[in-house]
Amino acid sequence: MPPTGLTRFNSADDGTARAALHEVCASRAWGERMLARRPYATTDALFAASDAAMAGLTAADLAEAMAGHPPIGRPKPGDPTSRREQSGMAGASDALKAEMLELNLAYQEKFGHVFLICASGRTGEQMRDAIRNRIDNTPEQEREIVRAELGKINRIRLTRIAEHAEGDAA
Numbered sequence: 001m002p003p004t005g006l007t008r009f010n011s012a013d014d015g016t017a018r019a020a021l022h023e024v025c026a027s028r029a030w031g032e033r034m035l036a037r038r039p040y041a042t043t044d045a046l047f048a049a050s051d052a053a054m055a056g057l058t059a060a061d062l063a064e065a066m067a068g069h070p071p072i073g074r075p076k077p078g079d080p081t082s083r084r085e086q087s088g089m090a091g092a093s094d095a096l097k098a099e100m101l102e103l104n105l106a107y108q109e110k111f112g113h114v115f116l117i118c119a120s121g122r123t124g125e126q127m128r129d130a131i132r133n134r135i136d137n138t139p140e141q142e143r144e145i146v147r148a149e150l151g152k153i154n155r156i157r158l159t160r161i162a163e164h165a166e167g168d169a170a
Helices: 004-011 014-024 028-036 043-055 059-066 080-085 094-111 124-134 139-163
Strands: none
Touching (some): 014 028, 014 139, 028 059, 043 139
């Protein structure tokens, strides 16, 4: 039997399900592919559909997905998901925060989009090291790394939908 949240997601009207999917990933193409494959029998089936939808995204779809993510070190004000996912930067020193801002700007100038990483469970230093390592990538290499990182983020967020019981805070 699917988890309570997954059952509720499967039975939600298209508008409600579409809005929930948009909170997971800002790519409309990804969301429509996910919506079209409902109902999901298991969380693993939900993940497999997400992975397949992510693999099919174009560069423009990826750009749309990335536009929904704030820069590392600057979570969206009032957004508990953004704050939770970037909690590794919460206790970072002022020097590390300043360095991340500088690195984020250099990355964005080179690639034309925010540095995207699955930040959950990572320290500020780990995220800094990742951006340092990735800034020398080609745009093509970086696009595929971003695709993989988005896939990880989507799985974490989809887990929250699937496991969310009635009355729980998401």
